[in-house]
Amino acid sequence: MLEDFENRVLPTKNKLFRFAFRLLGSSEEAKDVVQEVLIKVWNGRENLTAIQNIEAWCMRITKNLALDRLRARQRRATNPIEDGAEIRNETLTPHERTEIHEHMQRITEMIAALPEKQRQVIHLRDVEGYSYNEICEILELDMNQVKVNLFRARNAVREKFVKINAYGL
Amino acid sequence: MDSKQIHQLLERYWNCETSLEEERALREYFRGQVPENLDEVAGLFRYFESQQQKEISGLDFDGQVKQQIRQHRPKGKLINLAFALRIAAGLLVVMVATYFVRQEMRKSYPAEVADTYSDPQLALEETKKALMMLSKGFNKAEKEAGRLKVFNQAEQKIQGKVLDGETEDQI
Numbered sequence: 001m002l003e004d005f006e007n008r009v010l011p012t013k014n015k016l017f018r019f020a021f022r023l024l025g026s027s028e029e030a031k032d033v034v035q036e037v038l039i040k041v042w043n044g045r046e047n048l049t050a051i052q053n054i055e056a057w058c059m060r061i062t063k064n065l066a067l068d069r070l071r072a073r074q075r076r077a078t079n080p081i082e083d084g085a086e087i088r089n090e091t092l093t094p095h096e097r098t099e100i101h102e103h104m105q106r107i108t109e110m111i112a113a114l115p116e117k118q119r120q121v122i123h124l125r126d127v128e129g130y131s132y133n134e135i136c137e138i139l140e141l142d143m144n145q146v147k148v149n150l151f152r153a154r155n156a157v158r159e160k161f162v163k164i165n166a167y168g169l
Numbered sequence: 170m171d172s173k174q175i176h177q178l179l180e181r182y183w184n185c186e187t188s189l190e191e192e193r194a195l196r197e198y199f200r201g202q203v204p205e206n207l208d209e210v211a212g213l214f215r216y217f218e219s220q221q222q223k224e225i226s227g228l229d230f231d232g233q234v235k236q237q238i239r240q241h242r243p244k245g246k247l248i249n250l251a252f253a254l255r256i257a258a259g260l261l262v263v264m265v266a267t268y269f270v271r272q273e274m275r276k277s278y279p280a281e282v283a284d285t286y287s288d289p290q291l292a293l294e295e296t297k298k299a300l301m302m303l304s305k306g307f308n309k310a311e312k313e314a315g316r317l318k319v320f321n322q323a324e325q326k327i328q329g330k331v332l333d334g335e336t337e338d339q340i
Contacts, residue, residue, distance in 0.1 A: 002238075010231055017225040031225060035234055042238045103209070107216045127220045129189055151185045158183050161209045 001045060009041050009048075012055050015128060016062045022123045023066040025112065033069065037061045056130075059138040063120065110160050117141075118153035125150055170198055179210065 013034055020030035040061055041048070051057045111119060120139055124130045130138070135146050170178075178195060181187045187195070199207070199214035227233075286292040 002235075005238075006231075006235075010234070013230065013234075014224045018220065018223050021223070027226065031227060031230075034225060035237065038234050039237055103212045104216055104219075107213055111216075123220075126192070126217045129193070129221075131189060147185055154183055154185065157213060161213075164209065 004048075005042055005045065008054050009038060009058060012058050013038070015055070016058055018127065019059055019120075019123060020062050020066045022119060022127075023063070023070060023116070029069060030066070033062060033065050036065055040065075053134065053137065056134050056137045059124075060140065063138060106160075106164075107157075110157055114153050114156060117145075117149045118156070121146055121149040122153040122157075126154075170194075172204060175207070 016034045016037055017027075017030050020033040021027055024030050024033070037058055041058060048054065111122065114122065117139075121135060124135045124138060125132075132143060132146055135141075136143055139146065141149075175195075175198060178187065178191060182192065182195060196214050196218055199211040200218070203211045286295060
C-alpha cells in the first residue's frame with residue numbers, strides 16, 4: 001500500500017505544489033497544503049483503487065484545500081491590498097529576480113491579477129499542459145465554463161500585450 | 170515553422186482552438202530566437218515553461234510526509250477506541266444505577282401480595298365475608314342515594330311552582 005502511494009501519489013507533489021502556490025501565492029502555505037493533501041489521500045487509500053485519474057483527484061483536493069485557506073485568510077484579512085502585494089512578490093523565484101528582465105515580472109503580475117477561476121484554468125492548461133477533460137475534472141466545472149475561463153484569461157493577457165506595444169511601455 | 174504559420178497558430182491559440190500538441194510546438198518555437206515583434210509572446214511562453222520547473226522546496230519533503238503518515242495511522246484507531254470506551258463506560262453507569270435503584274425500590278416496598286391462607290375452604294369463607302361487607306356497604310349507599318332523590322324531587326317541585334308563579338305574574 002505504501003509502495004503504491006509512493007509510486008502513484010507522491011510523484012505528483014510538485015504539480016500539487018505549483019497549483020497550490022498559484023492559488024495562495026505563498027510557498028510555505030502551498031507546502032502545508034500539499035502535505036495535507038497527501039495525508040488526506042493516504043487516509044482514504046481504501047477508495048484509491050476506484051479512482052481512475054489519481055493525479056487529477058489529488059489536484060482537485062489541492063484546489064479545495066487551497067481555496068479553503070484562501071477563504072479563511074480573506075475572512076481574517078485586515079488589509080487585502082497588502083495581501084495582493086505579497087502574492088506578487090513571492091511569485092518570483094530567485095532565478096527570475098536576478099536574471100530575467102522586468103518583462104517576466106510583468107507577466108507574473110498579469111497572471112496574478114486574473115480572477116481566480118481564470119488563473120486556475122490558465123495555470124492548468126498553459127503551465128501544466130492538462131487536457132480540457134482533466135481540467136473539468138480537477139476544477140469540477142463543465143467544458144463550457146473551462147473554455148470560457150481560458151478564453152478570457154488568454155485574452156486578458158493578449159490585451160495587455162497590445163496595450164504595452166501601443167504605448168511602448 | 171515560418172512566421173506566417175506561427176502567426177496563424179498564435180491566432181488559434183488566443184482563440185483557444187489549439188490542441189495540446191500545437192501548444193507544445195509553440196512553446197518549443199519560442200524557446201529559440203524570435204523576431205522582435207514576438208518578444209512579448211515569447212516571454213509568455215517562456216514564463217509558462219519556467220513555472221513548470223518549480224519544485225517543492227524543503228529538505229526531505231517525502232520523508233516528512235511518510236513520517237506524518239506513520240504517525241497518523243495509529244492515532245485514528247486510538248481515537249476510535251477511546252470513543253468506544255467512553256460509550257461503554259456510559260452504558261455501564263446507567264446499568265449499575267438501574268440495578269441499585271431497583272434494589273432500593275424493593276426494600277422500601279416489600280411485596281405484600283403473598284398468599285395469606287393455605288386452606289382453600291378458609292380462603293373461600295374469608296372471601297365471602299369480604300364480599301358481603303362490600304355488598305352491605307353498597308346497600309347502605311343506595312339507601313342514602315334514595316333519600317337524596319327525594320330531596321331532588323322536592324327541589325324540582327318547588328322550582329316548578331316558582332316558575333309557574335312567574336308565568337302567571339307575567340300574564
